[in-house]
Amino acid sequence: MSADTSQADAPDYRDTVFLPQTEFPMRAGLPAREPEWLARWKRIGIYDRLRERAGERAPFILHDGPPYANGHLHIGHALNKVLKDFIVRSQQMMGRDSRYVPGWDCHGLPIEWKIEEQYRAKGLDKDAVDMVEFRQECRRFADEWIDVQREEFKRLGVTGKWDDPYLTMNYHAEAVIAAEFMKLLMNGSLYQGSKPVMWSPVEKTALAEAEVEYHDHTSHTIWVRFKPVDGVLDGASVVIWTTTPWTIPQNRAVAYHPDIAYGLYEISEVAENSTATPGEKLILADALAESVMSAAKVENHKRLRDVSADEFKGLTLAHPFRAVEGAAGEWDYDVPMLPGDHVTDEAGTGFVHTAPSHGDDDYQLGLKHGLPMTYNVEPDGSYRADLPIFGGQEIVAADGKDGPANVSVIKQLAYAGALLAKGRIKHSYPHSWRSKAPLIFRNTAQWFAAIDKPLDDGMGEHGDTIRARALTSIDKLVRWTPQTGRNRIHSMVASRPDWVLSRQRAWGVPLTCFVRKGAKPTDPDFLLRDQRVNDRIIAAFEAEGADVWYREGFKAQVLDGVVNPEEYDQVTDVLDVWFDSGSTHSFVIRDRADGSPDGIADLYLEGTDQHRGWFQSSLLQASATRGRAPYRGVLTHGFTLDAKGMKMSKSLGNTIVPAEIVKQYGADILRLWVAQVDYTADSRIGPEILKGTADSYRRLRNTLRFMLGNLAGFSDAEKLEPSEMPELEQWVLHRLAQLDHAVRKGYDAYDFQGVFQKLFQFCTIDLSSFYFDIRKDALYCDAPGSTRRRAARTVLDILFHRLVTWLAPILPFTMEDVWLSRFPSEDDSVHLHDFPATPADWLNEPLAAKWDQVRRARRVVTAALEIRRSDKTIGASLEAAPVVHVEDEEALAALRSVNFTDICIVSNLSLTADPAPNEAFRMAEIPGIGAVFELAEGEKCQRCWKILPDVGSHAHPGVCARCDEVLSGA
Template structure:
């Protein structure tokens, strides 16, 4: 047994109650309760008085289900921004909100009615709307708690809801600005229509899926001219639109020919000897589809020959048609016709397609009203009355097949087939859609507005495009191109929906007047004021109560002369108006009503970004935001879209239950959110490993700062070079972190901090300074400098990380500064002196670190072959060819830097047997064992061990013990 005393109690080992294991799922709710008790959000608002505001306006999620991983990504990104902007000196306000009106909620209530065998249309409208309100309220409460569990800070006790009375009043008021400035009109035009939901849909409510459609080639017979006796052939994937045909179009720039059928295969509907007019580029394909075995081209057909040609509708004279289709069909030139597919001729139904509608406007073609809201033909339509195009279950009805049969019976069907193609579907019911002509209310986006807000343009489109290019910063920049092309090419905004749950179109129309008449719309400021006041007091439900029209119009105009519009506003108008009742009207809003940032998924270029831009351009004269930030979609680990049917969904609540919210937040910080991201079990395991490494760095700092006081502090100029180098790195990082947070580059911020914490600190600085921290005396300038630097590191590293890991960093902060009323989230990033930057010193230490890498790699070889167990057993000889590097290494304690007991530096030529690294030229390492005995206190092997008053110690440790009176 050794007679050497046990010196373990004399070593300054780290002391901290901060646990190695985080236990986040169990502990995070404690921090949430604490923040609620401290009222952190309102405390920050009071603290931020006088600061420059920063307003991230929340895009309202829909209040109708539990959160998915996309919600978590979105809200966590917003929280990164709000927290970091606050800690960089702004007054960062964040008011969460919810979209509460619209079809998804109405659809859920209707489903409940159907399950009970009730008919929604027999229920009082106000009662039905109140059920929708209760449903939304329930989900707002659920989602609010789920968002809070993510650690998202905000005004949760007073969010905005589009169904709040004030919100409904402002939405109506914003709509009535369109009424007053002349952009509102009623028009009858084809819109995207859901037969299942019986309403028009906005572009943002449409998604595209593969769908198998019938495809037909149909003969249209000229009624005279040189082509009499031939057939102009059209091709369509919507046979159900044939009864609504009013024209056929061709392109004068396409080459056409007259073709004769020679021989046909069995079961072909083509006839030998018949003549067909086709685009030359498509003729061969048409003949194959029609099972024509041989044909010949007779001659060219010129544009002049086609222009003005009159055709007969294919159902002209059909038995049972009752003369419905006994009209001429003009052949018209149109540049939207191509020879990429089809026949080079397009059948036009102006009531069921935008190109067709525009062509109809140009040539005065009549509109048809054959299709009912439920997707069936009107009951009195000959041959097809009552047939469904799309059934109520979303499946194809019989309309397509019945038309194909009728065309065959009439001898007009040249060929038929099926095609699988991308087709529009409702994003809610997932059912196919149709274009349907129906009276709707529109905002004219190319009409000069009478509102005196012409700074950025006279029309909605001009103002929106000017805003996109001159007033808004797009992150990433590709967002600008996407939304610009959408706005540049979009049609007028369809504002109306034929539903019950929403803000009504608060307008009255004159009985007997036409939409084109000047007095069709009632434009009266006094009426508008009454409506807004009524909505403020009782909400939009009052519109549906008996006697409301009388109440609004009495004493101003005769109520009997007007009808009340009962459609509701497109829900995108609701969310597009949020800037008015949130940013403009709230006390925590902005004086100019403009947000600093809108942040949503990239799909919102056609959704909320788009509707907000149009709405504000119409009512405010410009975009309601200065910046727009977009993120991609979240996929599984294989890059596949998440789907319940595939079983690859990641639910935020389950991740939090297993790992904690900070791990989910850390995943958000590690991905490039501007593109599509991946998440899954293996990725989350990797995230948790990164978290553990970072946590260990924080724990090391806490342990080695135990008992630190201001009296220990050392001025930077009095510190060793190694500490001054750390301060230089802090000054560099301060700039990078602030710049990164300002640019919303959270991945860049975290990577920089993680690299610094794990490489610069844990693997380099901490590794080197453990000896001084543990074994130097309390008054040692080296130990005091190291502890001073740890203190400076602590305040910066924890605040820089606080926006990303709010739960963990709160734990770290309170482990060092326990308090009943303090929080790390009440502190700003500390200012970092610019004079800590020292580029010459940094350049020198780059060389020192390179040389150190060569030494540690050489020692690792000896450790691997069991020559040594630890680097302190070595005393290598380091050969350095470069004089500048050699001088630098001699100016520092390079043995301490390499964590060896001794080390020799020499300019002698590098021996052949020396260890070298290919990427570090001019440095060779010759291994030697350290001479002497192992110090029982610091474990260095030194010749003087055993020669001092304290047995088994080196000179340094003996002096520390003596100074301590031991």
């Protein structure tokens, strides 16, 4: 039979080729299909089944930092919860009993503020409403948002105990929070102090540092003359500079630094509109004198002499408002000059106006020298009504804007002849993170936890004070990821002041303590300390919640038989909500059946802002009540930005809502974005970025679909042992052994970007572009019983089990789809399986080194053929029969020991040690190898498409020897 006849008469062999068979779709359809898997997981109870069959598995507990139950989720929530889910799922699949109880922060000002807004809209007065009724409104508001957020989190594929989350407003939680607070009462770290704290006039409450954010703010600046009472210092004025004119009525001292160089300056000439006068003398720090003269519009001046800091000792100044009209003697007191380490000559005048009621440095200096505190500023940020001249004026108005107080003080200083100069400055200034309104430092009676007071509580293994225990925990007991987190929180804890525990609000856990009427905070019996009372409070909270504290008769109920209730006042402040969330380790990790045996979490995971928030409040709270940090590890992530690197905001219109991404792409695409970013830094997201993520997903999906299609009908009977496989399959097993180590190490290090990149590159480069490309011919055209095809299918099965489980923590929906496409079941799930164990003897470094040479040589051949494909010399690589010149003997031996023809996907190939001719194709990065293009000789096999000389000379028309044998065997 001639070749022409064989080609013309050859039958259609398409049905004899073993093409992939799978119903796994190319298009994922994730938005429509993911809810079906969610319903399935709920139906078969995956989370609870894993707990029930945990057996002797070691527990792993990621303790959830509670989001606030207020509003829909934003992209930062999604990043946070998906990262947590990566960890929970991967730890489970690596052999741990990985427990995750989601939780919510329910108390606090944002919810209270919302209810107040609703009241105002209805014309109701919050203060006229029963306290318990108001708190119930807050509780209902939180409940509604918890249900909304729970469904939004679940839609992201986040696994956890969703049917039994923890809530800080649950009765047991409120009882434990109160109990933890009363431990501070009993161990002596709780005290009431009158000191300046960050205060929100708009919200009428103290704020913790974690509730403060800094924004640019334009403030008034003033330079003020303070004159010596006795006219000493040559009649010169000491000049101070401040950006808070409203604090001048509260001035009690002027501070200087003993090491600063000061001088006596005389003004000789001033510009028009200057408030300075020729001939007047000023004392200034030499380094700042020129800037002061410039601000005061002084055109000429001279320095008369040095002024020694010794001249300030014991010096008394007059308050600028001393003896002014209408002051009624309010400011007719002496103002001492005091040395202070906080004074510098970097800005201002070298002297610091000191108002102990309105700044921490001022307070500390006042404490040291016995300065009196002032109480001129009310909770709403206005001066007390009976303050002369300024009574009732607002510092910060109800809308968060500047009130008239600053301007009023400046004008009065000018009337009094004390104003040397004025200006405005734009600087970073503290604002409330809730209302966005400016804050003030305000002296007020608050409850504090003393973090440097030695505690005699029997828990001193890591230190005797809260601060010492916290710092020891940071350095010795906690793993920080990234390590920079350690430095950040260490510096914050090392320098932080005592913890302000009290808030003057309604919606929260009350400070469950009583004070003796008429006693001073410094009296030993000021606070009632009695465990019987504490136990009664805890029992009442367990039964009825914290609302019971506000019910009539409760004080008498808990104090009865212990002390006379009439002799004690009940504290009505509520706890800082950071104490609530800082206590969660007690009622979640310690108290729940699914908690930790030692009450310590393996990991806390939140954004970097929580070094001053939840990480720190939990650390301090646990250091006070259990002697150490409540966690063994802390992981932090950055913030989410838009595609241009801008912070997202509604006003800019650049916000990206997780629900919209899920609706358009599906949750797995959002999760894949999380896996692809370096979460330790700020992460960008936008439409183009998501398109790129979706493209990566499609490439990965095609790899999985190829495996599914080529595993159709595979059974255990077909499997081969590694020793029976060709080298190419053994090389794949070697790569899998490497990956198994890298994947487990990566998941343990929370390096999800590294895990995904390694798996993605393996799938796209090692598999799709190399192994699958080569083995398609064997899979499609070899006989079912051939060693080569059986080995390939065995390896595909091994690949399937590893890739699908390795990727399941990242892409839970897709991997479930892939798993069930191969193993359909009513109650099975990929998430009920662990990562398969990978034999160490699959590692074969000599084989890997050899195949590295093979792959490098293949790159030269492939690149040479691509040129011929581009210039239309050939349409497919099977039309080629290149000659490959290899200079290195070892490399040539390696290529001759394998089927290099099949590896290059050509119909024929010659290997030679002859030097490569000039026309040979070479690659600079792969020296010593050249490829010369030749066309394959023979006819095209109508079954496998190879061009071979023997086609047409066999029993079956138009096929090669291999295909003829397969057809004969069939």
